[in-house]
Amino acid sequence: MAAPAHGIDRIPDSLGYLVLTEDGAVISSGGQLENDEVTANKITKIVHTAYKIPVTGDSRDTLRRISVILDDVVFMITVSQKKIFVSKRHYLPQEPVPA
């Protein structure tokens, strides 16, 4: 299963990963997200909605990464080669909280 994961299974501090087709079918998965089709469907909807929102005035500019932060974990989502890549990681912000 390493080949279709494109290396996102080797991201440090990763809790789990998903590789989906553009219609939400799971191509590859691992960790806490292994075969998690419920999360996969929700993320697919988020991605398709997010792509309808223009980022800048130029329609060729699209999003690079979506971060869904839930308490101390973050779902990082990106699209490459018409596939959706998801990585679930601990949310460890590097900057201290400004007062």
Added chain:
Amino acid sequence: MGCCFSSDEDKVETNIQNPNERTPLLYPQPGEQQNQGGRSGPIYSQQNQTGDEQSEFTRILRQTAINVIDVTSTESHNIEQGDMQDRATQYSNRLNMVLQGSGKSRVYRPNLPTGITSPQMTLAAAPISISDVQLITSVSEKLANAAREIKIQHKESLVVTFGVP
């Protein structure tokens, strides 16, 4: 017979060429045909009628044999790989044409852009800073509050009359 514009004649002709469940096995007697055709009637003699019936039956049999799909011969008939792919692309092209025409293509084909080239780099990058998250949260809260406070004040009549003194 021979009159292309007669609807009764056409009916008989089509039935013979495309036999279906409604095709009569016995055709109307030549006497009836004489009544329908009118002009060509007197030419037939009794001997010709039996010969015509025989040839009609032969024609029906031949047409049926052509129309029936022989399953056994289809199974043994191998399609070349390239031929198969050609047909598949042809069918999908036709399907897409129909779907585009009906305006439903977007429903069946969610279209994502190509996106970025290296997903592992993007996903492994440092997460968004807390100050950015707080900025986004506070701005969206302010926008939501502002949108909630929009009130429409009724000032003028919605229905305007034109040309009435």
